[in-house]
Amino acid sequence: MHAQKAAIFDIDGVLVKGFIICEFPKYLDQQGCIGSESNKKIQLLLSEYIKGTKSAAEVATELPQVFARGLKGCDHQKVEKLGAAFMAIYKKNIFEHSKQLVKLMKQKGYLVLAMSGSPIEVIKQLKYLGFDDLYGTECEIVDGVYSGNVKTNLVIRENKETLFYALIKKYNIDIESSFGFGDTSQDLPVLEHVGHPVTVNPDKKLSEIAEQRKWPIVKNKTDIRGLLDF
Template identity: 25%
Template sequence: MNLALFDLDHTLLPIDSDYEWGQFLCRIGAVDAQAFAARNQAFFAQYQAGTLDPVEYLEFSLGTLAGFPRAKLDEMHAQFMREVIAPAIRPSARALLQKHLGQGDLVAIVTATNHFVTAPIAAALGIEHLIAAMPEVAADGSITGKLVGTPTQGAGKVVHTKAWLEKLGKRLEDFETVHFYSDSHNDIPLMSVVTHPVATNPNAALTSHAAEKGWPTINIFND
């Protein structure tokens, strides 16, 4: 068995699910549109620039989730999946995933976006294993607004991936090949410890780094 890891936003999806979730909340009137959109845009710009404080951002996004009963959150997310995510899922992304699943590879999505937003997306893509920022969940299923553990961003993806594999009784070194597909220079720490890093729809910083390292580059959204 080999291992195939995938970033989510701008890698398997041509959009940023976290950012789009915020825009969706504004659009349906669930939050103060002007104030929320301004903060959401500022955080997104910081992420693109590689200057985002992941804890600060997650406290902001999870704090927003804490403002709603769980039933309402799930209702809103189902609408989000129908209106935003489902139309964004491309056949090319499904084909890339199926290539690895069909080979019998162990496949996981490793994303900095929180688990509440991404779990239904992973399920829609047919991926069982998801490594994502974990919100604290109360006994009644509501989200408290707190982050459990460390963020799954940058070097945190390496830490969380190794911890996930350890729970399965495995290590990165146990696999003959380990692919990691990502669009962002923020993921260079994990890309640097796998056997087959693949710059996928890469941003300018990752394009340059991949060229220096001789990493392959693909774009699955050219259709």
């Protein structure tokens, strides 16, 4: 198989506004499919992260664990359907300029992939935008029911890096001709290795890194027009 050029996207903050991994549990709680205590704990973790009382690494480890425990005993197919119903509502939060970015990369012949720390049940619903494959955090399923354990935690930076290298091998990706799109330092495992790193709606820390390294910053449609002139 010949080497492929790829465009690898983060989702939360890059393609959509907000944190799906925090919004989806709210919806599941409303539908009676996750314990309200688990939902409250997830929202508390997010609050502590925003306030700076918990580090990104701590939240990255704890949040998926709380989510997985909350889903224990739930039917997998039911949660899959709720993932689709949730995205039907939440898609209004997709950034228009990011939708155009995905479409443009696809038109230019790039393999378009997504790597997200948010639940795969929701992330897979974004395939219609033009993604070839999408990867998200997965909870373990045994005999069609959630076990309460985490199978794959893509919130953790090191796990995202491991997946990145696995995808390079799986798809025979030429990283020098590939693009990476991210909004936080958690996306550095991709941004630092591709030939064309792009920051989209970057937070303060990534903005500083982007300015130092002269990486493009995308915040609107105008930024896209000047970015991909190739």
